[in-house]
């Protein structure tokens with residue numbers, strides 16, 4: 001039986017991961033594959049318990065597991081620690097790097113019934129269906145960082161190797177082939193040397209994919225175009241920090257960041273987590289939207305376990321519950337039926353049982 005390591009982490013991470021586990025158990029009930037769930041500590045929760053954001057036991061369990069489901073890490077309580085010890089750098093970035101999870105897939109798709117939940121005009125967002133493929137183990141996040149004194153200064157090095165660029169861009173082309181054949185590579189090649197290397201390699205790889213319509217866009221324009229005319233995009237491939245920023249922006253094309261799942265992959269090995277953070281402002285109130293985490297569970301079934309049918313069953317159950325007018329507060333408008341985190345999880349389970 002495959003092992004899934006569940007790492008709830010901090011803030012709403014503790015509230016949303018149980019809902020995803022519940023849904024995974026429900027969709028696999030009576031089917032040929034079942035999953036064994038194990039639990040571990042990461043982030044602030046791990047600092048509080050054992051003094052380290054990524055305990056050795058968690059890393060060992062993650063290396064041994066077939067897949068990982070993560071909630072979110074971080075919060076005000078740990079913000080005063082030295083940067084490298086904090087939940088974000090010492091926990092999340094460390095586990096991504098240790099497992100070489102270089103490919104971060106973040107799909108944004110507008111559900112027909114959420115068109116007016118977006119802050120953008122319905123005609124702009126109604127057909128949005130795009131994927132951001134974010135490089136996850138290189139760039140500014142992992143280059144050398146430091147301080148200098150006299151005069152005081154600080155630096156973060158943005159470095160990419162040819163191999164790091166090649167493997168993520170290849171994957172971008174492969175995804176574009178499976179979708180509508182459009183790939184937009186987002187960079188800042190008018191300024192950054194690392195982006196010029198990125199572009200050179202992308203143009204070279206494009207020769208192997210004559211059927212893919214490749215475009216290049218500067219990241220500042222891409223941010224504007226995403227809001228202006230999001231339907232021009234199918235697959236976006238980009239470096240680590242550009243992808244971080246653009247996916248929070250793109251989340252509003254689908255109505256809420258609480259709906260955007262993610263898969264961080266190295267082949268079949270994957271860590272699945274919502275694209276949002278630990279949301280300290282709403283933690284502990286049973287109001288967080290668990291759907292991004294539940295949908296991350298669907299991505300786990302698809303990418304780590306080849307259970308496409310079961311993945312789609314979860315995605316359809318989410319659509320069905322939204323179509324019935326149920327919403328967590330982040331998506332609710334007057335007249336909607338508002339559910340809490342747990343109640344939304346239960347509604348998805350009930351929809352699975354019904355269908």
Ligand code: NAD
Nearest residue numbers: 072073074075088258276277278279280281282288289330
């Ligand atoms: P955030 O994503 O946690 O929250 C941003 C805003 O979105 C908040 O108003 C929050 O209430 C709302 N929000 C986020 N997820 C939601 C959900 N599921 N349902 C309803 N509303 C939701 O970003 P932030 O406030 O910038 O960061 C808070 C903490 O989370 C920080 O410590 C940050 O470093 C960390 N963080 C962690 C991850 C991760 O673990 N992958 C990602 C982003 C931020």
Ligand code: IPM
Nearest residue numbers: 074088089092093244275277
């Ligand atoms: C994300 C988060 C992380 C990132 C932070 C918490 C390190 O914002 O997963 O999008 O920037 O990768």
Ligand code: MN
Nearest residue numbers: 244245248275
């Ligand atoms: Mn982010």
